Structures are given as structure tokens and as C-alpha cells.
Amino acid sequence: MKILLIEDEPELRKSIKQYLHQEGYVVESAADFIKASEKAGVYDYDCVLVDITLPKGSGLDIVKQLKDNGSKAGIIIISARNSSSDKIKGLDLGADDYLAKPFDLAELNSRIKALIRRRNFDGNKSIVVNEITIIPEQRQVSVKGETVMLTAKEYDLLMFFISNKNRVVSKNTIAEHLWGDDSDQMDSHDFIYVHLRNLRKKLMDKGCADYVQTIYGIGYNFKVE
Amino acid sequence: MKLISKTLIYYLLVSLPLLVVAGLLSYFLIKAELRDGTDETLLSEKVNAEKLIRSLKTSNTIYLSSDSLSNIKLSSGSLLNPDFNDTLIFDQEENENIGARMLKSHYTFNGNIYQITLVKSTMDEEELLEGILATFTLVIGFLIVSFVIVNWLLSKTLWKPFYSTLLQLNKYEIKNHEHHHFNPENTIEFNQLNDALNKMMDKIYSDFIQQKEFTENASHEMQTPLAVVKANLSLLMQSPNLKEDEMNRLQTIENTIKKLSSLNKALILLSKIENNQFNESDTISIKAIVSRITDNFAEVIQSKNINLDLNLSEDILVKMNPTLAEILITNILQNAIRHNNDNGKITIESKGNQLIISNTGMPLSIPEEQLFMRFKKNDASKESLGLGLAIVKSICKSNNINIGYSFQNSLHTFTLNF
Structure with missing residues (x-):
């Protein structure tokens, strides 16, 4: 590339x-x-x-x-x-x-x-990270073949993590990605936490490993070996 | 006081005493002149009377006029110099006393002393004097009236360029600078005035442009160094084995950069609004914007357990820039959420052309008149930049929207009059 x-x-x-x-x-x-x-x-x-x-x-x-x-x-x-x-x-x-x-x-x-x-339209239409498969065109996520229903924010959060996998991303960066200029308002960090908690739960319910590491004080790291 | 009234007053202040003095002076001069005339007549009559004495050789009293006032009679007195006197005589026709001039003189003929008394009414002269005075007053009156008219006409024509310059100055708006030009005049003074004004205005305008460009450019220039810091910070965050303390510091730096960058963006936005750079406008549905923004804020509103009461039965349609409309309502609503209590309340309702947004919350800690000023904020809210309401005010001003604020029954209310 x-x-x-x-x-x-x-x-x-x-x-x-x-x-x-x-x-x-x-x-x-x-x-x-x-x-x-x-x-x-x-x-x-x-x-x-x-x-x-x-x-x-x-x-x-x-x-x-x-x-x-x-x-x-x-x-x-x-x-x-x-x-x-x-x-x-x-x-x-x-x-x-x-x-x-x-x-x-x-x-x-x-x-x-x-x-x-x-x-790369005609190339690979899906993103595969271990047991997670994403078809971006349809905003569809599945774990081990089973579809996971995510809200828009949860999907955006997952895509952002996967784009930046194995990297520390700060809460501010995530907030700005999810809410744009509106992230300036108050407790966006708490909302990230809420969305992240729901995302984790939905993925793990389908048998997905917990890839999200909390980096104390800064943010998160979506760690995929 | 208008220039024309002032000129008139000064003119009258100077001319009225002058005219009065001139009037009095001519009155006395004419009067003296007329008296001299009467006296001449009396003297020549006296010569006639003396002729009469010589020819008549009379010893009796001779009446020279029908009213028997003028007469010649024998006198025993001594010789006196001729003596003129003002006196009153009774006019039987008019049945009143009238002014008269009397000449008393003595004449010696053949050893006899004759006293000659000659009286001449001065009524005609007085009438003449009155006539002259009346004419004079009329002339003064005419002079004043004609001065007022001439002055008025002069101010209409001579001062016309001045008044048009004044009108133009009053209408001056910096955003329409190009359309303002003070045209040359054929009066030298006004031409100089217009020249000076043109130069001054151009200078002010170019300073203004430089100033506003400076604010915008300075803010833009700051974005790149901020990007450098932010990028390096991202890279630094990736280093393994960061200690907790170091991570906290990184977080602090990141938060600060974020704030700096928001501040910068807000300042750029303010200067753009003030420079009228949002000029495309569209017909906007306030209802649509409000529901979009409340959707955006739904999570926050929910998390604070705020009760949102939307009452937008009548939509308000406004012609303005869509971006600005969005920012306007976002900022007010953001404010209403940020300064709300937990379990508080926000009401948004429309009434005719009015949008009323009210929220519960603590009373202001700053004076009400500073609410819309830049960098004035309730100290409780550290998150706030203190520019949100300044931006709101600026948008309202540039779009002729009337905004009002009131605090009653622990409800902060913003009223927008579109």
C-alpha cells in the first residue's frame, strides 16, 4: 500500500x-x-x-x-x-x-x-480479525459466523478499534471520532465507557475473546496477537 | 440646534440692535430736519409779518390766521431775540390738542415795538414721521423675512453637499465599505472634507481588514503546531512500559491540547461570523434542527436524567445559513444541559416566531449583562470555554435575531425572536 x-x-x-x-x-x-x-x-x-x-x-x-x-x-x-x-x-x-x-x-x-x-471494491469485501468478521458495506458484524446486532455507535467504536488495532487510542480521540465537534460537551468519556461495556458484552456473549485492554489514564488498546 | 437656526439667531442678535439704533437715529435726524423746515417757514412768515407792519402802520392787533393764534400786536416789552417754542394748540375740528411750533419775535417800527407771534401746526410733520417710521419697520421686517428665506435657500443649496456627506456617514456600515465614497464637490471646503473622510475611512477599513485577517490567520497558524504536538503525543502513547504517572501526564497534555484546539476553533468561528463569511442562506426549519440536535444530545440528557419537554407544534421557518442555525441552537442547548441539575428539566417551545428554551439550574454566578461576553463563564463549569454564548450572540447579531435572557423561578430562559 x-x-x-x-x-x-x-x-x-x-x-x-x-x-x-x-x-x-x-x-x-x-x-x-x-x-x-x-x-x-x-x-x-x-x-x-x-x-x-x-x-x-x-x-x-x-x-x-x-x-x-x-x-x-x-x-x-x-x-x-x-x-x-x-x-x-x-x-x-x-x-x-x-x-x-x-x-x-x-x-x-x-x-x-x-x-x-x-x-478496493472488487477485492476483499470483509475484514476478518480472528473470530470477528465485518462486512463494512452492510455494517454487519459476526462472531464465529453468528451475527452480532450492534448500535451505530458500537459499530463505529469497533471499526475504530480494528482500524487502530494494537495501538493505544485515547478517550479524547475516540470521543472525537464518535461525536465529532459535539465531543466537546462534558462527560463524553463516560459515554465511551457505556458504549464500550455494551460492545464488549455483545461480542463476548457470542464467544469472542476480550481484546480491549484498558490503558490506565489514557484510553484503550484493541490488542490482537 | 440646527446650523440654520444658529446662524439666524446670531444674525438677529447682531442686526436687531443695529437696526433699532439706525431706526432711532434716523427718527431723530428726520425730526430735527423737519423742525428746521418748520422754523424756516416761520422765519419767512416773520419777514412777511414785518412787511405787513411796515405797510399797515397799525397799532391794533392783527390776526394772521383763522384761529387767531398767529398775530401781531403792540408790545410794551423790551426787545427780545426771536424765540422758537414747542407748544400745544387746540384743534377745534379734531377737538384735541395738537403739537405746534411757535415763533415769538419783536419788531420795532416808527418807535413802536410789535410782538409777532407765529404758530404753525406740526401735525403734518408728525404724520410724515410716523409714515417714515412705519416704512422703516416694514423694511426691517422685510429684511428679516428675506434673510430667513435666503438663509434657508442657501442651506438648501450651499450646504447640500454637507448634508449629503452627513447622511452617508450615518448610513456607513463597514461591510458595505466599497459602496461608500464621498464624491468631489465644487465647494473647496466640502471637497476637502470629503477627501479627508475618504482617506480616513479607507485607512480605518484597511486596518479593520488587517485586524480581522490577523485574528483568523493567527488561529489558523496555531493549528499546525498543535497538530505536531498531537501527533507526537499519539506516538508517545504507543511506547510500551509507560508508568501510571507518565500516562496521567500524557492525558493531561492531551486534554489541554484539545481545549486549546477547541478554543482556537471557536475563535475562528467567531471571527468568521463577524466577518460575514457565512453568506449562503437557505430556508431553515427550526423544528427540524431542534429535533436533530436533541437526538444528538439524547445520551447526555438521559445520563443526567433531564426531563426534556419539546413543544414545537408550530414550526418556525427562517432564512439563514444552515451551519449557523445549527451552531446557534446547539450552543444554547449545550448550555442548557451543561448548567442543568441532575433530574432537572429543559423545555423547548415555539410561539409564533419565538423559540423559547428554558432549563433548571443554579442562578448565574456572573452578572447577567456579562452572560454573552467572551470568556465570561460560571466558574462551576471547567469544561466550558466561555465562548458558546458569545458565539450565540454573534450569530443573532449577524442574522437580526433578537435574543433575550431571564431567570425566574430557578428557570433560565433564552428567547429567540426570529
Whole structure:
């Protein structure tokens, strides 16, 4: 899986690269518009992460260039400007997703996975983690062949865990993933706990192992050996 | 006081005494002149009387007029210089005393001293004087009236550019700056005024733009460093063998970054609202928005065991930006939940064009008039940024929605007048 990361801030580039590298992706990066445009023109990528404000040009032009060249890469815009007009412009040009800074690496990871899943339509339609099988298109979850009925929030939570399996994800990150901007309100951590408790119970009722480890003080780790 | 009234008053203050003095002066001058005329006539009559004495050589009294006031008679007195006097005579026709001028003189002829008394009524002169005075008053009156008219016409024409500049200044709104321009005038002073105003307004506008761009850019610029911290924090969290104490610190850092980032987002939102960057509008159903948001908050409302009473039988349709409408109601509702008691109550009802949201809760710990100010918050709520209601106020202001707050019977009530 090859990813092109276009981001001018070196520290951010380094961190994203490291995180995605651990996920098993091959990550190439470009720090300005010209280099980005060259790389995007020459190589094929599965996914392109592009910042809008770049030295020497706009990330939106890279999106346009990719689309004009008929690239099949999934495109995620990462921008410091959380403006709806930039977002609409980017999506209109053919970008698949839009993530406003500061985002969490786990969130970025889950967006990339979702995007790649949608792209590989004809490939594998289900995600299998040991005894858990998920068919994302139908939002269907089964354990050892038996269907588990999950609420929307429980399903989202499970998908987020599986996208970031074997990683510590903080409660804040989970809250932001599940509730978006509304997560700012009060005791979202308590709600995560409620949803998680129900999810665990439903999975374990069907004979699933308990993969969710509580990391004291921070969050959870969906640990799959 | 209007400029025209002031000018008029100053003009009258100066001109009225002048006119009165001029009137009095001319009255006395004319009067003196007329008296001189009468005296001349009397003197020439005196010469005639002397001629008469010489020709008649009379020793009897001669009456020179029908009223027998003017006469010549023999006098035993000494020679006196001719003497003029003002006197009153009785006019039988008019049956009243009238003013008259009398000349007494003596004439010696053939050893006899004759006393010549000549009386001439000054009634005609007085009438003439009255006529002149009346004319004079009329002229003054006419002058004042014509001054008022001329002044009014002048202020209509000469001051017209000034009043149009004033009107434009009153209507000035910074968001319509491009449409405001003070046109050149052919009066030098007004032209200078308009020039100066144009320069000043442009300066203010460019400062304003810079200021607002600064707020927005500064907030945006902060997002990238925050992203760097957040990303590194995520990586740090993955390190194995973190001690409990270290994890707690990581959590604190993460919470702080989250707060900083929310603060930043809220400030950007505020500056965007104030800069009118949400300009697309649509017809919005308030009912739909309220039910969507209450659904979003269902879990929280349930967990606090809050009794939500929705009474939206009449929908309110508003033309405004959908995002802003959503933020507006979210913020008020979020507030109503956050500052509610456990087992409290929230009521949302619509009345005509009014949306009324009330909730139970402790009385405000800040003065009511600071409720909508930035960074003013009830100290009890650490979660709050203190910007939610500032954003609400800002949205209301930019969309001409009237918002009111009251606290009665331990119920906080927000009333939105769409």
C-alpha cells in the first residue's frame, strides 16, 4: 500500500510518516508544491494526503492534477483551515475526505483505511480479525459466523478499534471520532465507557475473546496477537 | 440646534440692535430736519409779518390766521431775540390738542415795538414721521423675512453637499465599505472634507481588514503546531512500559491540547461570523434542527436524567445559513444541559416566531449583562470555554435575531425572536 504525504511542516510529516509506517504502509513525502506535483505525476499511489496551504502552490491544484491525470488514488485533504468552502471546493475537485488540523493520527489512520476499503471494491469485501468478521458495506458484524446486532455507535467504536488495532487510542480521540465537534460537551468519556461495556458484552456473549485492554489514564488498546 | 437656526439667531442678535439704533437715529435726524423746515417757514412768515407792519402802520392787533393764534400786536416789552417754542394748540375740528411750533419775535417800527407771534401746526410733520417710521419697520421686517428665506435657500443649496456627506456617514456600515465614497464637490471646503473622510475611512477599513485577517490567520497558524504536538503525543502513547504517572501526564497534555484546539476553533468561528463569511442562506426549519440536535444530545440528557419537554407544534421557518442555525441552537442547548441539575428539566417551545428554551439550574454566578461576553463563564463549569454564548450572540447579531435572557423561578430562559 503506497501513500504520498504532501505536508510542508517537517515535524508533522515525520510523525505521520512514522505512524503510517508502523501500519505497514510505504510512505513517500513531499514538502512543497513542485515536488508534490512531480511525484504525483510520475508514480502511482493508493492514497494521497495533501495539505492545502503549501509553499509554491495550493494543494487543491494537486487534487486537480491527480484527477485530470485519471489517478485512482484516494485523496484526503489535511488542512489548517477548517472552512466549509475549502472543504466543498476540495470534495468538488474529487478529493474523498477532508480532515482539519489538528487531527489525531488514529483518526487519520481510520480515514485512510476506510478510504482504501471503499477503493478496493472488487477485492476483499470483509475484514476478518480472528473470530470477528465485518462486512463494512452492510455494517454487519459476526462472531464465529453468528451475527452480532450492534448500535451505530458500537459499530463505529469497533471499526475504530480494528482500524487502530494494537495501538493505544485515547478517550479524547475516540470521543472525537464518535461525536465529532459535539465531543466537546462534558462527560463524553463516560459515554465511551457505556458504549464500550455494551460492545464488549455483545461480542463476548457470542464467544469472542476480550481484546480491549484498558490503558490506565489514557484510553484503550484493541490488542490482537 | 440646527446650523440654520444658529446662524439666524446670531444674525438677529447682531442686526436687531443695529437696526433699532439706525431706526432711532434716523427718527431723530428726520425730526430735527423737519423742525428746521418748520422754523424756516416761520422765519419767512416773520419777514412777511414785518412787511405787513411796515405797510399797515397799525397799532391794533392783527390776526394772521383763522384761529387767531398767529398775530401781531403792540408790545410794551423790551426787545427780545426771536424765540422758537414747542407748544400745544387746540384743534377745534379734531377737538384735541395738537403739537405746534411757535415763533415769538419783536419788531420795532416808527418807535413802536410789535410782538409777532407765529404758530404753525406740526401735525403734518408728525404724520410724515410716523409714515417714515412705519416704512422703516416694514423694511426691517422685510429684511428679516428675506434673510430667513435666503438663509434657508442657501442651506438648501450651499450646504447640500454637507448634508449629503452627513447622511452617508450615518448610513456607513463597514461591510458595505466599497459602496461608500464621498464624491468631489465644487465647494473647496466640502471637497476637502470629503477627501479627508475618504482617506480616513479607507485607512480605518484597511486596518479593520488587517485586524480581522490577523485574528483568523493567527488561529489558523496555531493549528499546525498543535497538530505536531498531537501527533507526537499519539506516538508517545504507543511506547510500551509507560508508568501510571507518565500516562496521567500524557492525558493531561492531551486534554489541554484539545481545549486549546477547541478554543482556537471557536475563535475562528467567531471571527468568521463577524466577518460575514457565512453568506449562503437557505430556508431553515427550526423544528427540524431542534429535533436533530436533541437526538444528538439524547445520551447526555438521559445520563443526567433531564426531563426534556419539546413543544414545537408550530414550526418556525427562517432564512439563514444552515451551519449557523445549527451552531446557534446547539450552543444554547449545550448550555442548557451543561448548567442543568441532575433530574432537572429543559423545555423547548415555539410561539409564533419565538423559540423559547428554558432549563433548571443554579442562578448565574456572573452578572447577567456579562452572560454573552467572551470568556465570561460560571466558574462551576471547567469544561466550558466561555465562548458558546458569545458565539450565540454573534450569530443573532449577524442574522437580526433578537435574543433575550431571564431567570425566574430557578428557570433560565433564552428567547429567540426570529
